[in-house]
Amino acid sequence: MTSIDGLPPLREVIERHGLQARKSLGQNFLLDLNLTGKIARAAGELSGSTVIEVGPGPGGLTRALLMHGAGRVVAIERDERCLAALAEVAAHYPGRLEVVSGDALKADFAALADGAPSRIVANLPYNIGTELLVRWLTLPQWPPFYQSMTLMFQREVAQRIVAKPASDAYGRLGVLAGWRTEARIAFDVPPQAFTPPPKVTSSVVHLVPRETPLPADVKALGRVTEAAFGQRRKMLRQSLKSLGGDRLLEAAGIDGTRRAETLDVEEFVRLANAL
Numbered sequence: 001m002t003s004i005d006g007l008p009p010l011r012e013v014i015e016r017h018g019l020q021a022r023k024s025l026g027q028n029f030l031l032d033l034n035l036t037g038k039i040a041r042a043a044g045e046l047s048g049s050t051v052i053e054v055g056p057g058p059g060g061l062t063r064a065l066l067m068h069g070a071g072r073v074v075a076i077e078r079d080e081r082c083l084a085a086l087a088e089v090a091a092h093y094p095g096r097l098e099v100v101s102g103d104a105l106k107a108d109f110a111a112l113a114d115g116a117p118s119r120i121v122a123n124l125p126y127n128i129g130t131e132l133l134v135r136w137l138t139l140p141q142w143p144p145f146y147q148s149m150t151l152m153f154q155r156e157v158a159q160r161i162v163a164k165p166a167s168d169a170y171g172r173l174g175v176l177a178g179w180r181t182e183a184r185i186a187f188d189v190p191p192q193a194f195t196p197p198p199k200v201t202s203s204v205v206h207l208v209p210r211e212t213p214l215p216a217d218v219k220a221l222g223r224v225t226e227a228a229f230g231q232r233r234k235m236l237r238q239s240l241k242s243l244g245g246d247r248l249l250e251a252a253g254i255d256g257t258r259r260a261e262t263l264d265v266e267e268f269v270r271l272a273n274a275l
Contacts, residue, residue, distance in 0.1 A: 003033055005067045007092055013058050014195070017085045028194040029057045030123055035193055036064035039204055042186040043121045043150040046070040050116040052146075054104045054132065055125045057082055059089045065121060066093045074112045076100045104132060110145040118145055123152040126198070130157060130173070137176045138218045142209070149207040150186070158185050158203035165264045171232070172225040178265045179214065179221065181207040214269045221272040228260035228268075235259060240271075248274055 003009050010031040013019070019029075030036050039061060040046065047069040056062045056075040059082075065073050066089070073096060075086060083101060090097040100112065105128060109120070124132060129151070136149060153161070156169075162183045163174035177183045186204045191197040223243065231239035237246050237256030249256040251274035254267055263271075 003063075005033065005063050005092075007063060007089065010058055010060050011195075013085050013088075017058070017081065019058050019081055019085065022079070028123075028126070028196065028198050030060045030189075030193060031195055032193055033060065033064060033067075035189065036061045037068060038187070039121065039123070039150060039152070040064040040068040040070075042204055042206055043119050044148060046119065048117065049147070050074060050113050050118045052076070052109060052112055052118060052120045052122075054120075054122040054128075056086060056099075057123075058085045061121070061123055062086065062089055062097065066096055070096070072096055072098065072116070074098045074100060076102060076104045076107055076112075078103050104128065109136070110139075110141075113145045117147055120146050120149040120151065122150075126154060129153055133161070134173070134176065137180055138222065140218065142180065142213065143211055144209055146209070148209075149181075150204060151207070152189065152202050152204050154198070155188060155201040155203045158205045161205050161207075166262060168261075170261050171229045172222075175225050175265055175268050176221070177207065179210075179216070179269065181209050183207045214266060216269040216272045217275075220275045221268060224271045224275060225260075225268060228263070228271075232260045236263075243275055 048071045050072045051065050051070040053062060053073060053075045056077050062073055062075050077086060077099060080101060083099060086099045090099060159169040160171055160173045161177045162185055163169035184206055186206045189202040191201060227243055228236060228239050235257050236249055239260060240248055246256050252270040
């Protein structure tokens with residue numbers, strides 16, 4: 001029996017290679033090729049692009065990306081158990097899949113893109129997803145090496161990424177994403193779509209870099225948002241005390257009695273520049 005792409009069904013691949021998902025690696029495998037195809041389509045036009053994928057596991061999303069025309073897929077996989085299954089996918093799509101065995105947190109993604117038009121598409125391992133996103137949002141060079149990011153997160157994290165001021169989900173992640181990208185939730189994925197099913201709903205987020213975001217020092221913006229949202233229930237004059245408090249707020253023209261969640265991205269940029 002074969003799947004719609006001519007390869008064996010993923011359940012068979014997992015059983016044959018002994019690929020039970022490991023919680024320590026944040027693994028939850030997507031087995032429905034119709035669903036992985038929906039993620040691939042949400043990423044936009046893939047032909048002629050290099051697609052970078054993190055945590056391909058047995059290769060469900062990898063197969064969908066190749067089937068939907070990705071010119072080249074670079075898949076970074078830390079779990080060596082998955083390499084044999086990915087090698088079978090590479091053999092089915094000669095010259096189009098490069099598997100990198102290693103830790104995504106140590107990868108040079110721009111070098112992997114190798115100057116080609118690139119997109120990042122991934123069902124990110126839950127335990128490193130937010131850290132990777134922050135790294136991709138705070139690259140020193142902007143516009144970045146990628147044209148878009150289409151990423152799976154727990155729904156709670158996805159809501160924080162797209163959150164607007166004055167909402168409960170608004171925080172550091174929303175400021176960073178709103179500063180440098182246009183971000184939206186493309187669709188939700190129920191727990192039962194995964195093996196094993198997680199306890200929460202997941203969401204696919206699509207982010208497109210802004211060509212000219214407001215100028216700000218990345219590190220200063222990080223410090224300001226971390227301090228402000230670290231004590232989000234306090235007035236800014238108190239939460240930003242370690243960074244200058246009233247003096248900093250006065251320089252940025254912001255009322256110190258306000259709280260972090262009321263500031264928009266432009267106001268956080270003013271604080272970063274004042275710092």
